[in-house]
Amino acid sequence: MNRRLIGVAAALALIALAGAAVAATSPALLITGYDTATVEAVDGDTGESLATVDARVADGFVKRYVGLSATEELDAAEGMLFVHADSAERAYVMRDMAFALDIVFADANGTVTTIHEAAPESRPLTRYEGTGRYVLEVPRGWSDRHGVDPGDRLVIEDRERA
Numbered sequence: 001m002n003r004r005l006i007g008v009a010a011a012l013a014l015i016a017l018a019g020a021a022v023a024a025t026s027p028a029l030l031i032t033g034y035d036t037a038t039v040e041a042v043d044g045d046t047g048e049s050l051a052t053v054d055a056r057v058a059d060g061f062v063k064r065y066v067g068l069s070a071t072e073e074l075d076a077a078e079g080m081l082f083v084h085a086d087s088a089e090r091a092y093v094m095r096d097m098a099f100a101l102d103i104v105f106a107d108a109n110g111t112v113t114t115i116h117e118a119a120p121e122s123r124p125l126t127r128y129e130g131t132g133r134y135v136l137e138v139p140r141g142w143s144d145r146h147g148v149d150p151g152d153r154l155v156i157e158d159r160e161r162a
Contacts, residue, residue: 036056037156038052039053039157041146042153044153050147052077056081079136081134084135089130101118101139104136111153134156
């Protein structure tokens with residue numbers, strides 16, 4: 001084999017390895033943008049609107065892993081909606097978070113199953129568990145301020161690219 005070709009292959013391998021190392025230490029660099037969705041919380045009994053939030057949609061592995069850890073703060077009506085393929089037991093942590101959150105779990109129909117108030121912390125990380133296909137993260141206290149409780153529903157409007 002040609003020495004030049006071997007040199008080019010080795011250089012490309014080193015570049016790929018360096019890229020993988022950077023992505024492993026800062027996976028947020030792999031995210032090029034988020035779809036967004038409007039999420040409305042409605043009373044489970046009356047259907048009355050309780051609150052609306054504009055959410056970035058984390059619907060892939062890397063986006064779900066990074067979550068809001070690359071975010072400095074959220075406005076009162078902002079959040080992140082984690083979307084999974086099915087409803088299941090899930091656990092979320094506050095890895096590299098700069099601010100406190102409400103973590104709202106909802107099943108495939110949007111029915112809220114569990115709400116946690118979570119504070120930023122260092123390791124070992126607390127696991128906030130719940131059942132859901134959707135997990136909405138919003139500024140801490142959002143659920144209390146708007147009267148969102150288990151049994152209420154999250155209505156997710158069409159997504160658009162942000």
